[in-house]
Amino acid sequence: MSSIFNPIEYKINTRTNWNTVASQYHNNWANSDVGPFKSTNELVKAAEIKPDDSVLDVACGTGVVSKEISHLLGNSGTLVGIDISRAALDIAKKSIQFKNVDFIEMDAESLGFHANFDKMVCQYGLMFFPDAYKVLKSIRDIMKNDGKIAIAVHGTQAGVPYFSCIMNSILHYIPDIRVKGTPTVHRFGSPDDLIKEISTSGFLDIKIKKFTFTYHTGNFEEYWVDYMNSTANSIWPKIKTKGTEIVNIIKKEAEKNTSPFIKNDKIEFPWDVLIATAYK
Numbered sequence: 001m002s003s004i005f006n007p008i009e010y011k012i013n014t015r016t017n018w019n020t021v022a023s024q025y026h027n028n029w030a031n032s033d034v035g036p037f038k039s040t041n042e043l044v045k046a047a048e049i050k051p052d053d054s055v056l057d058v059a060c061g062t063g064v065v066s067k068e069i070s071h072l073l074g075n076s077g078t079l080v081g082i083d084i085s086r087a088a089l090d091i092a093k094k095s096i097q098f099k100n101v102d103f104i105e106m107d108a109e110s111l112g113f114h115a116n117f118d119k120m121v122c123q124y125g126l127m128f129f130p131d132a133y134k135v136l137k138s139i140r141d142i143m144k145n146d147g148k149i150a151i152a153v154h155g156t157q158a159g160v161p162y163f164s165c166i167m168n169s170i171l172h173y174i175p176d177i178r179v180k181g182t183p184t185v186h187r188f189g190s191p192d193d194l195i196k197e198i199s200t201s202g203f204l205d206i207k208i209k210k211f212t213f214t215y216h217t218g219n220f221e222e223y224w225v226d227y228m229n230s231t232a233n234s235i236w237p238k239i240k241t242k243g244t245e246i247v248n249i250i251k252k253e254a255e256k257n258t259s260p261f262i263k264n265d266k267i268e269f270p271w272d273v274l275i276a277t278a279y280k
């Protein structure tokens with residue numbers, strides 16, 4: 001890995017990582033309606049889907065948002081889901097019965113469409129795009145004049161301690177775990193940053209709604225194992241090379257970080273989510 005952020009290398013790793021974790025992500029998170037995934041319903045509501053809409057689901061993953069949308073579309077409605085991970089798309093294809101749906105392997109930064117969409121939804125995808133401005137701008141180009149977008153992102157570090165309790169401890173002991181400039185999950189976690197990105201891309205009438213969901217991880221050990229197998233899957237090999245002593249120190253500090261969230265020996269995290277809507 002080079003020490004300067006390289007968007008191509010980052011995207012290759014992103015694809016490999018999502019291909020590895022897709023089925024676990026689907027079963028343990030997205031399709032289980034846990035914690036942050038209470039947003040699926042809110043995002044779809046915010047998009048105000050009509051039966052004859054043509055809808056684009058960007059970074060559709062394993063298709064949980066698309067599935068909800070497919071229930072609202074009629075015979076003349078259409079749905080396209082795009083994602084960089086084939087394994088995620090394979091799950092999406094199997095889980096949706098709707099006849100006018102297409103799932104396509106595509107990089108959101110190179111959208112190959114000449115379509116005219118009424119709606120665009122994107123749940124927990126925007127922060128992964130190195131050039132999010134480019135993605136939003138090209139989405140705007142392929143939307144109808146009154147087209148509406150609905151985007152869900154994770155909140156700030158403080159608002160989503162599930163990520164930061166362990167990650168801050170990793171960064172404390174392995175500051176170069178990620179190359180400088182690598183996008184983080186909290187990138188658009190503050191409303192001002194999200195509004196700025198969306199308005200710079202030309203969208204109007206931007207509205208942000210904040211939700212705070214609750215996520216139960218079980219005890220610390222369960223949280224640690226789940227985190228290393230999912231969120232930290234791609235950096236775990238590098239963490240391990242530091243040796244058992246450092247891993248144990250990281251783990252101890254992470255456990256200390258979770259203490260404000262312990263209830264009856266289990267961890268109960270708040271989870272801030274922002275849902276933005278805007279019009280072309």
Ligand SMILES: C[S@@+](CC[C@H](N)C(=O)[O-])C[C@H]1O[C@@H](n2cnc3c(N)ncnc32)[C@H](O)[C@@H]1O
Nearest residue numbers: 018030059060061083084085107108123124128
């Ligand atoms: C947290 S998942 C969200 C999936 C889905 N929207 C959901 O709510 O379950 C993030 C998704 O973004 C996809 N992704 C990351 N970078 C991408 C890119 N450049 N183009 C398309 N998809 C991308 C990943 O493959 C992954 O499926």
